[in-house]
Amino acid sequence: MPARPSRHATILEVARVADASKTSVSRYFSGERERLSPALQRRISEAARQLGYRPNQMARGLKGGRSRLLGMLVADIRNPYSVAVMHGVEKACRERGFSLLVANTDNDPTQERTHLALFASYRVEGLVVNAAGSPAHELQDLVGQGLPLVLLDRWLEELEADRVGLDNELAVDMAIDHLRAQGYRQLLFLSQPVGLASPRQQRWQRFEQRLAGEPALDGERHDPALDGTAVSAIIEAFLARAGHPAAVLCANGNVTLAATRALQAQGIRLGEVGLLGIDELDWCGLVPPGITTLAQPTEAIGRAAVQQLLARLDDSGTTLPPRRTLFPPTLIARGSTRLPGTDNDQETP
Template sequence: MPQPPRRATILEVAHEAGVSKTSVSRYYSGERERLSETMRERIVSAAERLGYQPNPMARGLKGGPSGLVGMLVADIRNPFSVAIMHGVEQACRQAGLSLMVCNSDNDPNQEKAQLALLSSYRIEGLVVNAAGRHSEALHSLAQSGTPLVLLDRTLSDVNADQVGLDNAAAVDMALDHLVERGYGRVLFITEPPSLASSRQARLERFQARCAALKLPANTLITEVTTPRHIEQALKEFHRTRGPRPAILCANGQITQAVIRSVKVLGLAVGEIGVLGIDELDWCDLTDPGITTLAQPTDAIGKAAIDCLRQRQTGSGDPPRSHLFLPRLIARGSTQPPLLA
């Protein structure tokens, strides 16, 4: 039976590149910025020639830096989760780190179990899209000294940096656009806000901003798994007399559920406006296209990893909040009124 090919060693890479073993180790342990650009290029070239693959697990077992970053998402099926994972993974790759992702399925018990699993792998930091509003497991992890970043969440009992969307600015941008396009009343549809601080923030801002604009506003709190609930609310909202109606969707999953319900009811998208927070791949493929607020997920992911790396250096600064503005992509679902 043929023997499997032998793995190249870090010492062989160092010899091939003409650098020290310590330099190669720094390159693969997230300290590559300490090396000159020429040295980094030589290490990469030597590793490619030898077919070298670093083993972050082995580094962790030896007591050194593992090079592993953990990421826990509340719902891996959510398009936002997929997009933000891509941003975090890109940032990890650029920093010479590896990403390990777990999914809690919005279950606090699963969240606790997955956090224990990630901790067992000697992760160097953790990016968390928490399942709920409070978490003893996250609090304990933060207290243990593990660098921690909260993604799209605010947890009062967890002392950690926060990275995500500026929810107040996003809602303001959405309502300003709808008013500018001639919509005079808005139905805001969201999943239960008690399960996520970002949902609560968007709902509160919607109510406050509508009051300030004297804009007739309605709210539907529902699950995306109950389409009949959404259909009934849309039917009643559409047939109610009043100014031109629009729907503001709190996230991508709600946007998809709303468009499906609008089509079932035979409503004309655009006449009843639709604007969704979060850009989805299909939003420019429908007729008409769906207006969205696109989150800068790559920039958010990079900011999360930058925060972790700063905390790894022992930064004693108080926790900081890094908020990003969305980009409005106007399409046919928020068309101006037809001139008589």
């Protein structure tokens, strides 16, 4: 006869229904599932489901000093990149028996400081930080208290911490190499305001370095606010000066969207003016003839952040040097970088 769900089922009830020991059930819910056989894991999972059992993670933390909670601080949760990386972080947490607390700062340094204090009060065991401002002081205090953290996408040079993200210099190199190979010689690099955001700084600087070292290429760079008509005005002025063949290189998905709208409003055919964006978004393949992008391995980035946190937790006090894990992007070539009238103006097989 199936077990009757109980509102306050206990670990002993789960063990009895699963025909398992209390220790095995405890291991299942504390991130040590790999020590149990697959058959035993299935029995415990089914017993917990029947009984409606949910472990009290806060009570576990108070009793054993482990909350099984990881925190993630996101600069802008509306950004598709942030959502995609967060999905990878959450999946990795779930697989290792951790729960994830997420806080969005809306790129507001004041909110950032507030959320960091809240994470500390919830006794998270580690933090993944996508910084909005420059919270190096607050983060250094947390590191001094023994809290592991990983910087995601945006670096803070004054803070010694693990880092995970895209290889931004490689991304710009791949973009320029592709545009040059496709026949484009005049390049416009568009970014959101660079400010203190390290990925924007790195992409901005690498673009300048490449053009300075390649006489066959010419171009310019701008970092306007994306509201109003600024992007459209910059593209129109650039094309008037540059002539053809010209291309626009967009530093992220938000800029790609703004540039696409501007080119469409000016009646410019994609490909006639090249368009390449860093970050793959769902709609990029839907806008004729398709927008060429550099896709980030967002799930792998999120998983790597969790792996580095857990490596710190398992370090048993040994001091490991900060690690930098950079991932290459993947080029997805579409019609927006096929220059009409050249050998490259061919349909992709």
